Every structure is written in C-alpha cells, then in structure tokens.
Amino acid sequence: MKVAVWDTYVTKKDGTIMHFDIIAPDDVKDAEIIHTFGKEYLLSKNQEGQALTAKECRFCHIENASSEIEESIQKQGYYILEMQGCG
Numbered sequence: 362m363k364v365a366v367w368d369t370y371v372t373k374k375d376g377t378i379m380h381f382d383i384i385a386p387d388d389v390k391d392a393e394i395i396h397t398f399g400k401e402y403l404l405s406k407n408q409e410g411q412a413l414t415a416k417e418c419r420f421c422h423i424e425n426a427s428s429e430i431e432e433s434i435q436k437q438g439y440y441i442l443e444m445q446g447c448g
Contacts, residue, residue, distance in 0.1 A: 362431050363387040364440075367395050368421040371403065371411050373446065379408065380445040384430055385438065387423050398439040406447065 367383040383399050392415055399413045426434065433440040 362426040362434070363423055364426045364430060364434070365389065365423055366421045366442075367399075367418050369399055369413070369418040371399075371408065371413055371417050373408055373411065377446050379406070379447050381447055382421070382442040382444065383418065384426070384434070384440040384442060386434060392418070392420075395439075398441075402441045 363386075364384050365387045367385070369379075369381050369383055371379045371381075373379055381402070383395055383402070385395060385398060389395065396413050396418060399418055400409070403409055403411055403413065426440075430440045430442075
C-alpha cells in the first residue's frame with residue numbers, strides 16, 4: 362500500500378513542540394481530511410484546540426506502508442508516527 366506522509370509540528374498547551382507524521386492512503390489529498398486526523402490525535406493527547414493548519418502540517422512524501430501502518434489505516438483511516446514531544 363502506498364501512503365502519503367504529512368510532516369506535522371504543533372505547539373502544545375505548555376508551549377513545547379510536538380512533532381509527528383500523519384500517514385494516510387496516498388489517494389487522500391484533501392488537507393482538511395488530514396487535519397481532521399491530526400485533530401483526532403491531538404484530542405487523544407489532551408491537546409485539543411491547538412492550531413493544526415497548512416502552516417503546521419505539510420505533505421512530505423509518498424512511501425510504502427509497513428504492515429503495522431497498513432493495519433492502522435484499515436482500522437481508523439490513518440496512522441500517527443510520533444517523533445518528538447508526543448509523550
């Protein structure tokens with residue numbers, strides 16, 4: 362499965378930065394849908410209401426999905442790869 366990787370940096374409520382990738386099927390090209398995925402993730406991290414727009418989230422590249430990523434996409438439509446400040 363080919364997936365699109367959206368590089369995302371969000372300022373948390375405490376002022377620090379969260380860096381994560383939103384990974385979705387490569388045919389999902391609407392940034393608003395990708396931002397919705399990111400907002401769902403932020404809600405799960407008690408960071409709801411933080412800005413997540415084209416400024417914070419940009420398309421990066423297309424790659425082949427691992428089985429873990431593919432499984433997540435089949436369940437919820439996307440996968441979040443936590444990079445920094447997401448704990």
